[in-house]
Amino acid sequence: MKSLAAWRTWAVGAVVLAVAAALLVAVGPEGAGAGRADTASGHRWITDRQGRALVLRGLSTASSAKEAPDGMPWIEEKDVERERRALGTNFVRFLLQWRKVEPSPGTYDTAYLRQVAERVRWYGERGYHVLLDMHQDLYGPGVGGNGAPKWATRTDGLTSAATDPWELGYAEPGTVRAFDRFWGTVEGDGRDLRAHYAKAWRAVAEHFADDDTVIGYDLMNEPWGGSVQGPAFESGPLARLYQDCIDAIRTVDRGHWLFVEPSAIGANWGFATGLPRLEDPRGDGDEARIAYAPHLYPLPMDLGGGYTGDAKGQVDATLRAWREQTEKTARRLGAPVVIGEFGIDVGLPGAMEYVEKVQRMADDMGAGIAYWSNDPGPWAPWDAGMKPTRLLPVLDRPSPRAIAGDPVTFRWDAADKALTVSWRGRAGMRGDTEIHLPARHFPEGGRVEGGEKRSWDPKSRILTLRSGPGAHSVRITPRA
CATH class of the missing domain: 3.20.20.80 (Glycosidases)
Incomplete structure (x- = not known):
């Protein structure tokens, strides 16, 4: 401290x-670039035993x-x-x-x-x-x-x-x-x-x-x-x-x-x-x-x-x-x-x-x-x-917790109350993508655009999204 x-x-x-x-x-120093390097360009992630990228x-x-x-x-x-x-x-x-x-x-x-x-x-x-x-x-x-x-x-x-x-x-x-x-x-x-x-x-x-x-x-x-x-x-x-x-x-x-x-x-x-x-x-x-x-x-x-x-x-x-x-x-x-x-x-x-x-x-x-x-x-x-x-x-604040594939980007926009998450699924990947949605921002859970919701647990505040091979991009906003 x-x-x-x-x-x-x-x-x-x-x-x-x-x-x-x-x-x-x-x-010597070299440029870091304007945005996060994704997995395809060499960025690595800490993974769990299922191979999911952990945030x-x-x-x-x-x-x-x-x-x-x-x-x-x-x-x-x-x-x-x-x-x-x-x-x-x-x-x-x-x-x-x-x-x-x-x-x-x-x-x-x-x-x-x-x-x-x-x-x-x-x-x-x-x-x-x-x-x-x-x-x-x-x-x-x-x-x-x-x-x-x-x-x-x-x-x-x-x-x-x-x-x-x-x-x-x-x-x-x-x-x-x-x-x-x-x-x-x-x-x-x-x-x-x-x-x-x-x-x-x-x-x-x-x-x-x-x-x-x-x-x-x-x-x-x-x-x-x-x-x-x-x-x-x-x-x-x-x-x-x-x-x-x-x-x-x-x-x-x-x-x-x-x-x-x-x-x-x-x-x-x-x-x-x-x-x-x-x-x-x-x-x-x-x-x-x-x-x-x-x-x-x-x-x-x-x-x-x-x-x-x-x-x-x-x-x-x-x-x-x-x-x-x-x-x-x-x-x-x-x-x-x-x-x-x-x-x-x-x-x-x-x-x-x-x-x-x-x-x-x-x-x-x-x-x-x-x-x-x-x-x-x-x-x-x-x-x-x-x-x-x-x-x-x-x-x-809202954030993905585990991403079933290779993360591309995720961002929380507090003004619009919108969390966007993009990733590339891989064949053979086990498990689903998990998103944490705090009650202070998502009191009734989240509405998912661009993806398929598998489950919502209001106690843990975890939204589970179906994953699979290919590109995924979701936008999550508070459910009315």
Whole structure:
């Protein structure tokens, strides 16, 4: 989670690094094009076990898990049900902690994994897809952060003081050394912490390999290179760790998607990344299941106080650059895209306009979204008293959920209250196309033009459309 106050100070020291890193990337920028690339021109989609393209919309759950002794988020099953009813989401990015997965070297906490599995079940019974995210900020509790266990934290006697804002802690000597020891970029300490990390992921994947609710694994939240930054970090230590994790997971789980993130500094702001293509033991091309999950936190907005005034134009420029670089990287990786995090304090000027703009951009890109986060408070759809904030109706918007074929385009026109969806059906495709129609926009369900309705479930708010080979294009408006 990135607060305005936090980033203001942090950005001053980090922006020079981000610019330098971007300029050093060997592959220069290339145009992203005016519209979303469809499947025929190389765009990839995350698919379910039926082969349907998934449009993932949901929240990250939850920051509260970072410091909780048991590593669990604040939610109970009733909160998952509330989220489904209020937002109609179909996706959750669920935070894990390495400290809980592997509390001592080579020992994996199956009780913790069973607690995670229980919460995955809560989501699965309500039709969600769950992305398990190995989260870290400031490396781990041994240096004042969250994520890594203390036994895997080596600082060589260097200390890390608490900072305000907290992100400045990344520059504390002990934190930098802990990362350097993890990445193996300093001499000494023969332990291979990266091998432990990959084996921890193997333990997680072995536990969830047969769980259809789990869509995949986010290998590391917002990687930080310590004293090594930019392309040298992303194409070196980070890529090697990702490949080790991919290879380890594939020994026990051949089916789930594997999500990779770039270094947050720079990529979050629309700069290029040096992350190279990774190999999936499943095979190349359509056989590979590697997804790209960058985060989006425009620096001009954090510095300018919201989506307004001069900052608005700067944010728009950042969004264009972010999209260009994200699509460029996705092509290099051969990967579909999920915006692993984006969010804003709902009280900032222009906040809701910004959130809607990002959602439209995601629609145009064919990208999934995990909004940060579901923790009650000023960034969430509900406040500390669980009353809806003004964000909730902005996130609660019509969208396809699963498309039985190759998506071409989909767009929600709030002014006309019309959702258009186009796709190309393929022979042998199983399942139907599913559309979510919120009650606030479609109280009596939807009227379908240009397609055949198979069913309408007013409880789940899911409209099912018959699919088949050939071109499909439907326009859905509220039923009178």
